[in-house]
Amino acid sequence: MKVSEFYSRRKTVFAIEVFPPKKTMSTENVYSTLEEIAALKPDYISVTCGAGGTSAVGEGGGNPTLEVSSFIKNKCGIESVAHLTCVASTQNQVLRTLTSLKEAGVKNVLALRGDINPDLPRKTDFTYAANLIEFIRQSGLDFGISGACYPEGHIEADSVNDDIKNLKKKVDSGCETLISQIFFENSLFDSFLEKARLIGIEVPISAGIMPVTSKTQIERMVSMCGASLPPKFTKMIAQYENRPDALRDAGIAYATEQIVDLISNGAEGIHLYAMNNPYVARKIHENIDNLL
Numbered sequence: 001m002k003v004s005e006f007y008s009r010r011k012t013v014f015a016i017e018v019f020p021p022k023k024t025m026s027t028e029n030v031y032s033t034l035e036e037i038a039a040l041k042p043d044y045i046s047v048t049c050g051a052g053g054t055s056a057v058g059e060g061g062g063n064p065t066l067e068v069s070s071f072i073k074n075k076c077g078i079e080s081v082a083h084l085t086c087v088a089s090t091q092n093q094v095l096r097t098l099t100s101l102k103e104a105g106v107k108n109v110l111a112l113r114g115d116i117n118p119d120l121p122r123k124t125d126f127t128y129a130a131n132l133i134e135f136i137r138q139s140g141l142d143f144g145i146s147g148a149c150y151p152e153g154h155i156e157a158d159s160v161n162d163d164i165k166n167l168k169k170k171v172d173s174g175c176e177t178l179i180s181q182i183f184f185e186n187s188l189f190d191s192f193l194e195k196a197r198l199i200g201i202e203v204p205i206s207a208g209i210m211p212v213t214s215k216t217q218i219e220r221m222v223s224m225c226g227a228s229l230p231p232k233f234t235k236m237i238a239q240y241e242n243r244p245d246a247l248r249d250a251g252i253a254y255a256t257e258q259i260v261d262l263i264s265n266g267a268e269g270i271h272l273y274a275m276n277n278p279y280v281a282r283k284i285h286e287n288i289d290n291l292l
């Protein structure tokens, strides 16, 4: 099933994002983690790929994103979305990945440009995610296609407004749904949504929420994506930074409050960045299940 179909059921779509095993992880542990997350029965699970497309293309070294997406779809019975970056790939490489995903029964991709990785030479086949989306459409492989969006503007864009204009081009190239970058202040998402609708972006947009469980995690995320941290949030981190269990519980409570507010205001979808942490995913799910 394509993920766009979930949004036509007029309920808030609930998705969880996971990442494939890193070299240092035991594959078995990751698969049991995935089973625990899948047992929560989200509408779909999306699977990240490595920076610059390293794990997306998987030349001869396997393709962890493909393997995990296939496991979720075929072993756990949950629809999966494979993230796919294009910045360091040729059209042939992307086509091979798409064909493998298709053969594995994966029906959806999140089409991304990817971050510019100084260690990987850029290829010239794709400049923006919109080029990848057009390429997937023209491949005739019939994937459900999602794209990324940024409530505070993409880190390279001059302004949120400029970024939204580019987002409109991306949607016009054929992307059916959007998933947002994380944010910690719902008013930022509300204002982004309003601007996106005004400019004529009509596809469903899921709100990206990340429950914060450690100070290093938040520092890493913020340096990567530039999400702003409201005072209420930074106070919470400062208060509990040396008490891991308290910080985890406060992070779950903060994310729950964001999600309750979003759903009460008619959010079309919630995309939970659960960082492969089944405890956190389960707690959040328990808190909001009746709202969904």
Ligand code: FAD
Binding pocket: 047, 048, 049, 050, 051, 052, 053, 083, 084, 085, 110, 111, 112, 113, 114, 115, 116, 127, 128, 129, 130, 148, 149, 154, 155, 156, 157, 162, 163, 166, 167, 169, 170, 179, 180, 181, 182, 208
């Ligand atoms: P684009 O949509 O191509 O935008 C990139 C920049 O170009 C923006 O500043 C945009 O404003 C500008 N732009 C776009 N079109 C035009 C145009 N026509 N003219 C001029 N400027 C333009 N990264 C990974 O490596 N792996 C992942 O698994 C992954 N998952 C993600 C999941 C989500 C939900 C999100 C929000 C991001 C994810 N990312 C991931 C990060 C993403 O790859 C980076 O943010 C990347 O820098 C931009 O990708 P994009 O697809 O949004 O790019």
